[in-house]
Amino acid sequence: MEIRNIAIIAHVDHGKTRLTDALMRQTGMVKDDSVSMDSNALEKERGITIYSKNTSVFYKDTKINIVDTPGHADFGSEVERVLRSIDSVLLIVDAQEGPMPQTKFVLKKSLELGLRPIVVINKIDKPAARPDWTHEKILELFMDLGANDEQLNFTTVYAIAKDGIAKKTLTDDSGDLTPLLDTIIEHVPPAKGDVTLPFSFQPFNLAYDNYLGRLGIGRMYQGTLSEGETVFIKKHSGEISSGKITRIYTFEGLQRKEVKQAFAGDIVMIVGLPEIYIGDTICAQQDQELLPAIKIDEPTICLNFLVNNSPFAGREGKFVTNRQIKERLEKELEVNVGLKIDFSPVEFYKVNGRGELHIAILLETMRREGYELQVSQPQVIIKKIDGVACEPFEEVTIDVPQEQCGTVIEKMAKRKGQMREMRPEHHHTRLIYEIPMRGLLGYRNEFIINTRGEGILCSEGVGFRPHVGEIEKHDTGSMISGETGKVLGYSLSNLQERGVLYVGPNVEVYAGQVIGSAAKGYDMVVNPIKGKKLTNMRASGADIAIQLTPPLELTLERGLEMIADDEYLEITPQSIRLRKQVLTEEDRIRLGRKSRKEE
Secondary structure (H helix, E strand, C coil): CCEEEEEECCCCCCEEEEEEHHHHHHCCCCCCCCCCCCHHHHHHHHHCCCCCCCEEEEECCCCEEECCCCCCCCHHHHHHHHHHCCCCEEEEECCCCCCCHHHHHHHHHHHCCCCCCCCEEECCCCCCCCHHHHHHHHHHHHCCCCCHHHHHCCEEEEEEEHHHHHHHCCCCCCCCCEEEEEEHHHHHHCCCCCCCCEEEEEEEEEEEEEECCCEEEEEEEECCCEECEEEECCCCCCCEEEEEEEEEEECCCEEECCCCCCEECCEEEEECCCCCCCCCCEECCCCCCCCCCCCCCCCCEEEEEEEEECCCCCCCCCCCCCCHHHHHHHHHHCCCCCCCEEEECCCCEEEEEEEEHHHHHHHHHHHHEEEEEECCCEEEEEEEECCCCEEEEEEEEEEEEEEHHHHHHHHHCCCCCCEEEEEEEEEEEEEEEEEEEHHCCHHHHHHHCCCCCCCCEEEEEEEEEECCCCCCCCCEEEEEHHHHHHCHHEEEEEECCCCEEECCCCCCCCCEEEEEEEEECECCCCCCCCCCCCCCCCHHHHCCCCCCCCCCCCHHHHHHHCCCCEEEEECCCCCCEECCCCCCHHHHHHHHHHHHHHC
């Protein structure tokens, strides 16, 4: 049986997973329409793909291995390592939005590897769809990225993924995805590999099973691998070890199927090598050549993970100690290759990630597992290049209604953003900026407010550039509780006029907790538990009717964006709170005096 290996790549929400789900349904690999590639609870809630996943479908005596990849730039490490192990990509682009930042990122990676993409223009049923314009923009993007003549001559398929329909031309009459499957068979080269040579295998993904241990998912480049066989693990550091394959699995739909042998060209999962890592060469003979290394982009932000020591610590979490947090982070390193952690400090662990969402997903996963911890303000990673201090930059694409353009341009200029392009599109304006990641941190929520929820902001990393100096971002201060107790509506009715509140009535707070943002731009200590004094005087109707504005919900991403450098974000299974690192006002004043003297 011939094998075709493909990956599906696209910008966030352009329809990768919908298309993969439809392919599985129409080829009979899944029976239940509710089954989806996005099986993780966080993926279902957020509507995005976080982890790359494998599936396979069978069509015309051909096995098609499909890898569904994330679309968000923070999970780019998931995409990069997959592309090395496949023979072609389906590049999916929204027929209305056209190519977006992550489209450019993933396409660039695939073109550099010499892959010839098949372009799928999806969502052609949208009222504002413009497939011809999208096709032109994709062609321009191919040329901008230096595609060769063969890559520029790409095949285009038009699709409505949610309805499971594909067409080779817009005027075709089609009711299923057969045209896309035929295009894959026709244009994706069969997986190469000589089964007579000694086998070699390279994992591009890792998984963990409580019973089987570490699992390596990768491609068989040559030879035949048998269950129970002794193999050599060769690392690029020069280290060589040996191990025994205890089980081999192939993919059929979303199911793992245990097999006794794996053959060249297939994508399989192996069990039995606890020290296996992404990019290692697993081979039959010790003197076999190493397969090319899988390079992964470096982290761009860092923050500290600490034990939760707030007055409310230990109320909700099952895992609250330093040792438990360390063990969980070590386990995360086994499968999350975009993460780097420095365990050397005693009081905290320094975690380096690819972006705020990358870190937020890890924190959300940990709190759902019962962990309790607190984190510091995210900082961008500054590194020296040829003796010059450099920081990560992002290319930001913004679509906003024309009347809100001025506000966005003003805010981006304050954050040291450099406009690269500005063009009108369908009653909207598209702005393209290059901006330091420091400037972008904390702006997304402000952007939603500035554009009244009508704007779209997407970004992708463009590498390290010279440091641009200080950026003034925070024009609000923190509203800090000076007392511990239950918040009362009477006190909130007065406080809500001074800024935006994060808590509602009857919520327990402690001294030093940040309960809102202060509009005047400096920190203020308030008493949110103060009640109305009792009196013999009759109250007026206006005095009785307290009208409270609903508080701003403090989510993980919002907390990571709002946190100041002298604050911690406290994360527990049921609560997310902002707090000052030093809880009492007297200690904060004393610390401020001490730091001024040292300066």
